[in-house]
Amino acid sequence: MKLGGVLAAVAAVLGLVAPPAQAAPARHPACPQLKADPAWYGQNRAELQKLICTERGVAVFDWDNTVVRNDIGDAMTFWMLRNNKIVAPRDWKSTSAFLTDDAAASLSASCGSGPLWTSGPDTRCADEILSIYSDGKTSGGKAAFSGWNHRRVEPQYAWAAQLLAGHTPWEIAAFTLAARRENLAAPIGTTQRVGSKQVTGWVRYYDQQRDLIRTLQRARFDVWIVSASADVVAKVWAAGVGIAPDHVIGVRTEISRGKQTARLVPCGGDGGAITYIDGKRCWINQEIFGVRGPAAWTTRGRQVFAAGDSTTDVTFTGDARGLRLVINRNKAELMCHAFGDGDGKWLVNPMFIQPLPPKTSPYPCSTTAYTNPDGSAGPVRRPDGSIIPDQLETPG
Known part of the structure; x- marks a missing residue:
């Protein structure tokens, strides 16, 4: 998006004008197509295209190292x-x-x-x-x-x-x-x-993710960004992929006398929570699906599609009922779920810019890849409670 468009989005962030329309124009192809791109690994593009052609609903993307390279x-x-x-x-x-x-x-x-x-x-x-x-x-x-x-x-x-x-x-x-x-x-x-x-000292938008976001929008998906970067900062950057400010959730702090403070805005009754791991579920439930109070922490999100790259994203991506796209940065807990792929809905793709070399040692899924609330380590479990075995990285 050009600077003028970003400035317009910033004005919308601050409530000075109506936010730009989130949906595509009324007339659109029944099944808008992703661009052909060799950076999509294996059957990932085909699986995403199938989702675009057969599903509708909410799609949620992490931002840093998912939609852009770097933070x-x-x-x-x-x-x-x-x-x-x-x-x-x-x-x-x-x-x-x-x-x-x-x-x-x-x-x-x-x-x-x-x-x-x-x-x-x-x-x-x-x-x-x-x-x-x-x-x-x-x-x-x-x-x-x-x-x-x-x-x-x-x-x-x-x-x-x-x-x-x-x-x-x-x-x-x-x-x-x-x-x-x-x-x-x-x-x-x-x-x-x-x-x-x-x-x-550099950041780049991923062209492939920009195309995926815009194709989802043309197909009438309701596309959101949930980021662990500051809220206004994420809103400005998200304008570059056509996401309206009212569809961006970042780390929110309270405003007093017109200025930001250091006080975090609560989620689900917790004033010390941000858009991080389980906190992303809470904020998605609270802001997108209207779930309030403690239930925002335990109710699985209703998103059809989710994309992330880090353990930060493991809860909300796992909640997606359709497909879950993981950009591989060797983050153990997330990759245990992605490579374990218990329900066949996980897609793993190398980073589109400067992909990491394949990891040669197994992820310690059965022992220490999970982070407990107190910071201690434990085994990674599927939603049914079963422990995911250690996973060797497969291509992608």
Whole structure:
């Protein structure tokens, strides 16, 4: 989508104009066709085409590394640090309910109490924020977060959205457009310097996923994005594949006096939950299907199709009753389900840009590939409770 279209979508995000129409024009082929593309592995394109021609309903896509290559949450955080846009909090503990005292003390020592300067020769503040965001540890190696439900929230992902506090949604949208422009213009493989570190500096839309989304829309599927990146950030990027802002669910924080805060918007009665693993089920149930309260956590979603790439996506993809497309990034719990393929509805495809080499060792599905709410490891189970045996990667 061109810049003007993205800006129009941003205006819709902020409620200034009606959102663009989600559905295709009234006249469309009875069975719109996906483009032929050798990047679709094996029979994946044929299976997707069959779904498009025979089903209707809700289709839900993860965003980062599913619709685009690389992570827009990373891109935004790196841009904010390079451009001195993170607003200094009065108390670093206020930026996350899960931030440890050690992390708050390290941030205070590295960043001081005045305006944050995260670019330039003094890299201490940028390095500390980057260490906590990227590694979940302080620069001294101490745990940065504690006390979270590992199936409802990833504190580092949430923190990326929470660090946008103090800005209006308009400002965040403008920052996102600038970061988007830089990352799309940068050659594949580009790195950038943030603080004293070299980090990823490029993002690309997958042409194959853009085509799949648009073909599903032409076939009258109701297409949604559910992302663990910040809500406004995801809405701006999703405009590039023709997804209306009211069909994007990202990490949502409350607004006070016109500005974002660090307080997470609750789902299913849990104020510490985001669009992450079981949290994605909750948000899909709450926002798409109207399921409220605790039932949003236990009711299986009613989506026909789902696509993801990571353990972040394992619950909502498994809920899909039609097909489940997995972009293979060797993420154990998700790949156990995908390669185990208990009901024949899982499709595995290599990444469309810079695919990973085949994994040669088995996924430890029967022992440690599942993450429990307390962070401990266990076996991966199918919906009927049976344990999935260890899986060797098959082509795709």
